[in-house]
Amino acid sequence: MAKSSNQKLKLLYLLKMLEEKTDEENTMTINDMIAELERYGITAERKSIYDDLEALRHYGLDIAIRKSKTTDYFVAGRLFELPELKLLVDAVQCSKFVTHKKSNELIKKIESLASNKQAQSLHRQVYVSNRVKTINESIYYNVDRLHAAIAENRQVSFKYFDYDVKKEKVYRKNGDKYTVSPYGLSWDDENYYLVTFSTKYNSFTHYRVDRMTEIDLKDESRDPLLDREQFDIADYSKKVxxxxxxxxxxxxxxxxxxxxxxxxxxxxxxxxxxxxxxxxxxxxxxxxxxxxxxxxxxxxxxxxxxxxxxxxxxxxxxxxxxxxxxx
Missing domain, CATH: 3.30.70.240 (Alpha-Beta Plaits)
Structure with missing residues (x-):
């Protein structure tokens, strides 16, 4: 890429380096920024950097200044604070229904919300224990489909399985699909459950989401609840x-x-x-x-x-x- 083209990206590269390399404990001087920009083939004068920093402040980036022997700049406020990111990492890592592979993918995305140095502390926190995880990789997308069905007031169909002593899948109903009316998702005892209502039996029932496959949204509307009856997922979880x-x-x-x-x-x-x-x-x-x-x-x-x-x-x-x- 020609140097003139790189020059047009100066403000974006400056934003990138500040977000990735700075926080309250890690700062950059103007000279650091100029040197870092040179790595991208961009030349810059001190005055232009001052103007760019002011433009980024107007954009909404919380750039703070700390003066000692040098004048240091850093991103002071972010969308998520470090303790909040640690909480999110813990939640993902502790979630039994999220596979190891998907946990790692989600945690890497959470790390991108912090500076590089802060991300290292989040990465170390990942290895808190060797937790049991689900082995159904599709659960992440199952939950999304089920939320969509509930929001759109539609029935869903799926196959449902158990594991036998050989840890192999055995489908219920000889592999025939269930068709149900979804009314809520509950995270209980480290597992995700779909809660459904049946007009025929006038009752609620539930299914483990990680044991569901081939989920399809139906054109038919959900079975309606009884007159004046409102479904409270929290109340249901307390009783069951x-x-x-x-x-x-x-x-x-x-x-x-x-x-x-x-x-x-x-x-x-x-x-x-x-x-x-x-x-x-x-x-x-x-x-x-x-x-x-x-x-x-x-x-x-x-x-x-x-x-x-x-x-x-x-x-x-x-x-x-x-x-x-x-x-």
Whole structure:
């Protein structure tokens, strides 16, 4: 490329170097900028750099000046602060439903929002642990299609599979497609779930997004919810423990006072807590009674007791007896 053509790109290269090479701890002088521009075949005088910096400020770039023995320039404010980028990297790295390959691609894009030096600190943070990841590379695009279906009020069809003991896919319904009415996506217990509604059965159900393939948007509209019924994805997730469904029942549970945090973490701060005595409290909560609900209760041992209804108490006792019978 001729030098005259490069000259037209001077302002863009100046923007590039400031964003990539500077932050609060890494700065550039005017001489540094002139030397860096020369690498791109661009000659510049000090006065023209001052004019360019002023133009970039008008454009919206937050260029700060620090004076000591030299006058140093750096980008002070960015769209995302470094702690925010670290939070995004952690979220991507911890997400079980995002594959290793897609995690690395997303993290590289997040790194591009920081200076080169800051990006190195983000890169080191990637290796926090060897987390289990999904092996379905298409989930990233599955989520996008499902969001589109919900926004456009359309049904979707897909194939759904499980893994056998050889870790090979086994499709349900002999490989025939499901056709469902999607109403929400829930990230629960490190997995993504599609929540659907069926008019025929007058109920909601859910599917693991990473076990869905060949997703297609249908021309048909979704099954409508019942009159005046509004779907609350957060409420649904609270009632359905770890996305294992069961009959919804209002249950009264007694807890030791030491378990207040666990109750708030599970059911939220809006849960109404009643005092039983100096050492314990109780709650009324509508849950889907299932083995995973019982597992959640049993993890607290003698510090939790299901008080009512008697049907659920008996189911819990039978569940515990079934487990003990194996030992």
């Amino acid at each position: 423990f770890n996305m294992f469904g069961g009959e919804e029942v209002t249950v009264k549970i007694q807890f030791d006072n030491s378990l207040v945090n666990a109750v708030v973490d599970r059911f939220g701060k809006d849960i109404i807590i009643g005092r039983l005595d100096d050492d314990s409290f109780y709650i009324w909560i509508k849950v889907a009674v299932s083995s995973t609900f019982f597992a959640w209760v049993s993890q607290f041992g003698s510090k939790v007791k299901i008080l009512s209804p008697e049907m659920v108490v008996e189911q819990y006792k039978a569940n515990m007896k079934e487990i003990l019978a194996q030992y």
